[in-house]
Amino acid sequence: MTIASAPKKRTRIQAQNEAKIIRAALDVFSTHGYRGSTVDQIADTAGMSKANVLYYFNKKQDIYGAVLARTLDVWLDPLDEMNPDGNPIDELWQYAQRKLQMSREAPRASRLFANEILQGAPVIRSFLHHELKELVHRKCQVMQGWINDGKLAPVTPLHVLFLIWSATQHYADFDPQIQALHDADDNTLYHDAERTLKTILTRGLAP
Amino acid sequence: MTIASAPKKRTRIQAQNEAKIIRAALDVFSTHGYRGSTVDQIADTAGMSKANVLYYFNKKQDIYGAVLARTLDVWLDPLDEMNPDGNPIDELWQYAQRKLQMSREAPRASRLFANEILQGAPVIRSFLHHELKELVHRKCQVMQGWINDGKLAPVTPLHVLFLIWSATQHYADFDPQIQALHDADDNTLYHDAERTLKTILTRGLAP
DNA sequence: TCGTATCTTGACCATACGGTCAACATTTTG
DNA sequence: CAAAATGTTGACCGTATGGTCAAGATACGA
Numbered sequence: 001m002t003i004a005s006a007p008k009k010r011t012r013i014q015a016q017n018e019a020k021i022i023r024a025a026l027d028v029f030s031t032h033g034y035r036g037s038t039v040d041q042i043a044d045t046a047g048m049s050k051a052n053v054l055y056y057f058n059k060k061q062d063i064y065g066a067v068l069a070r071t072l073d074v075w076l077d078p079l080d081e082m083n084p085d086g087n088p089i090d091e092l093w094q095y096a097q098r099k100l101q102m103s104r105e106a107p108r109a110s111r112l113f114a115n116e117i118l119q120g121a122p123v124i125r126s127f128l129h130h131e132l133k134e135l136v137h138r139k140c141q142v143m144q145g146w147i148n149d150g151k152l153a154p155v156t157p158l159h160v161l162f163l164i165w166s167a168t169q170h171y172a173d174f175d176p177q178i179q180a181l182h183d184a185d186d187n188t189l190y191h192d193a194e195r196t197l198k199t200i201l202t203r204g205l206a207p
Numbered sequence: 208m209t210i211a212s213a214p215k216k217r218t219r220i221q222a223q224n225e226a227k228i229i230r231a232a233l234d235v236f237s238t239h240g241y242r243g244s245t246v247d248q249i250a251d252t253a254g255m256s257k258a259n260v261l262y263y264f265n266k267k268q269d270i271y272g273a274v275l276a277r278t279l280d281v282w283l284d285p286l287d288e289m290n291p292d293g294n295p296i297d298e299l300w301q302y303a304q305r306k307l308q309m310s311r312e313a314p315r316a317s318r319l320f321a322n323e324i325l326q327g328a329p330v331i332r333s334f335l336h337h338e339l340k341e342l343v344h345r346k347c348q349v350m351q352g353w354i355n356d357g358k359l360a361p362v363t364p365l366h367v368l369f370l371i372w373s374a375t376q377h378y379a380d381f382d383p384q385i386q387a388l389h390d391a392d393d394n395t396l397y398h399d400a401e402r403t404l405k406t407i408l409t410r411g412l413a414p
Numbered sequence: 415t416c417g418t419a420t421c422t423t424g425a426c427c428a429t430a431c432g433g434t435c436a437a438c439a440t441t442t443t444g
Numbered sequence: 445c446a447a448a449a450t451g452t453t454g455a456c457c458g459t460a461t462g463g464t465c466a467a468g469a470t471a472c473g474a
Contacts, residue, residue: 032326035243038461049423060462114325118318121383128387136388158388159403166377167370176328180335181343181365196366204407245431256453267432
């Protein structure tokens with residue numbers, strides 16, 4: 001970041017091992033939370049010694065921060081794709097659909113954030129208050145425009161986002177509960193989830 | 208539980224202190240999770256020594272179990288109140304409304320469960336698979352009946368419950384994120400949440 | 415091939431935490 | 445009021461955990 005800072009050449013082994021650690025750390029942090037995870041666990045999962053893990057990331061917090069940062073942009077990507085010029089109902093439903101798909105394919109990312117926010121968002125607090133707030137504000141203005149044009153039911157845009165987030169992430173974050181209450185296989189689970197969500201969202205948001 | 212077991216007379220002080228500990232433990236566990244909480248924290252919050260806390264509850268797990276059990280029935284109570292003979296849309300919306308109100312008034316209870324389930328529901332797993340599953344199954348049959356009678360949109364009852372749960376509990380569990388993205392005061396926040404949720408749910412569920 | 419930079423780890427340290435215990439204090443009971 | 449039961453706590457213990465370090469192994473450029 002600083003001007004003309006050291007080139008910081010990254011060895012092949014460095015990049016390789018850091019990636020391995022991040023992958024392992026996502027596994028561990030997402031299922032046990034920050035305090036519930038140990039560096040030993042991460043080292044074991046990554047297949048290396050604890051000392052070596054701490055050679056690449058000096059502190060446990062650094063590993064956590066790296067995992068969080070690495071996962072953040074991927075997680076928020078779909079929101080940016082919402083097209084102001086598309087059909088409002090379609091755009092919102094497609095966004096919800098993408099989020100539901102992400103909950104299914106990357107449940108650990110979802111749980112990582114859920115844990116972080118449940119603990120008071122100590123690490124990403126400033127990100128939420130600045131970058132995310134800015135992005136959300138932009139998208140809410142788009143939605144408000146749709147409402148003003150009579151293309152969307154008169155709702156509060158921010159809360160529509162909350163509804164989409166909560167409804168979709170629920171399938172990743174509360175998986176043990178969902179598995180307990182559901183008997184059939186996962187295919188019908190996500191199929192039914194999508195159908196139900198589509199019915200309620202598209203009809204609920206229609207002008 | 209055993210026949211003619213000891214009467215187990217509970218002292219005034221006993222009941223009083225156990226209650227004080229449970230209250231403190233809900234505070235601590237709900238904000239830090241099980242592993243993130245220490246018996247010392249609970250003792251401090253309760254205003255007594257760690258040794259005394261462990262005099263009433265032998266193990267940390269016992270405190271956790273007690274808090275969870277104590278909070279469970281309160282938390283699930285509204286679901287039981289859904290009236291099969293009422294107007295389906297009204298009943299579902301009133302249920303959602305009660306849940307939203309609970310998220311506002313008892314956010315710690317919500318976060319306690321969120322933490323427990325995120326960690327894989329180690330303690331309440333069996334409860335989910337039996338008592339809760341039974342209750343949910345009954346309620347889903349009622350909703351299926353409504354659908355068959357054409358009084359409700361053709362959705363999957365279980366997923367409607369998931370939607371109501373996630374959308375309402377989100378306001379308790381993800382509070383830091385919500386506070387970050389919201390600028391006005393809490394009154395308009397919950398007012399807008401209720402209005403938006405009502406619009407989408409009632410219109411989305413209408414036959 | 416040799417020397418240097420990078421990598422790897424077992425052993426170790428300090429601290430935090432769950433839990434125990436013996437000694438003392440308070441309340442209850444007869 | 446005295447004895448018994450119940451309540452309270454500081455001091456202590458074993459273990460787990462985050463983090464350090466020195467010493468050795470490996471990769472890599474000249």
